[in-house]
Amino acid sequence: MMNGKLFCISGPSGVGKGTLVKELLRVDPTLALSVSCTTRAPRKGERDGVEYFFISREKFLETRDNGGFLEYDEHFGNFYGTPVDYVLDMMSNQKRSVLLEIDVVGALSVKERYADDPDVKVVTIFISPPTQAELESRLAHRGSEDAAQLGLRRERVQFELEMCAKYDYVVVNDDFNRALAELNDVIQQEKNK
Numbered sequence: 001m002m003n004g005k006l007f008c009i010s011g012p013s014g015v016g017k018g019t020l021v022k023e024l025l026r027v028d029p030t031l032a033l034s035v036s037c038t039t040r041a042p043r044k045g046e047r048d049g050v051e052y053f054f055i056s057r058e059k060f061l062e063t064r065d066n067g068g069f070l071e072y073d074e075h076f077g078n079f080y081g082t083p084v085d086y087v088l089d090m091m092s093n094q095k096r097s098v099l100l101e102i103d104v105v106g107a108l109s110v111k112e113r114y115a116d117d118p119d120v121k122v123v124t125i126f127i128s129p130p131t132q133a134e135l136e137s138r139l140a141h142r143g144s145e146d147a148a149q150l151g152l153r154r155e156r157v158q159f160e161l162e163m164c165a166k167y168d169y170v171v172v173n174d175d176f177n178r179a180l181a182e183l184n185d186v187i188q189q190e191k192n193k
């Protein structure tokens with residue numbers, strides 16, 4: 001049986017990718033979601049092992065130095081990394097496709113890392129807002145960041161939107177159900193290739 005595929009889903013903060021991914025897992029329960037490690041503090045309501053594994057900086061650097069991350073990056077002063085063991089176990093032993101919800105730099109580096117590996121097929125999908133104005137308003141209303149954090153995140157949005165041309169697919173989150181259906185179609189098609 002073929003290995004599972006590795007789907008990297010990115011998009012600017014506030015675009016709604018978290019909710020899309022959650023629904024996608026309900027629609028296709030064979031998909032496995034990789035939970036990243038981060039050194040940032042949990043936001044209200046976030047649970048260890050669910051949204052992220054919340055770990056110390058020391059532990060993060062130790063894991064990184066031991067080759068424990070498929071990729072990692074630093075955002076807003078905190079580290080984020082994808083645990084390599086989980087991803088490879090799901091794909092090669094359990095034959096399941098894996099979703100990574102990671103930023104643009106991480107996604108493109110995963111794509112590049114496996115570009116010449118016939119056993120690991122990486123598909124990158126960018127979730128884009130219908131307009132930038134709409135995204136700004138969603139970010140401001142989320143209320144989970146202070147003003148300085150929000151400013152940094154806005155600058156980052158600009159950068160991320162410019163990177164979408166490098167993705168295999170771009171799905172516009174204009175209408176939630178439509179976007180979910182399109183995302184699911186892309187994934188089912190790629191899974192069966």
Ligand code: 5GP
Nearest residue numbers: 036037072073075080081082101102103106
């Ligand atoms: P947040 O703090 O809002 O949860 O995440 C900040 C950024 O980190 C988002 O763009 C998110 O996609 C990205 N991110 C989350 N996990 C990972 C990861 O494992 N690797 C990388 N490179 N980025 C991640």
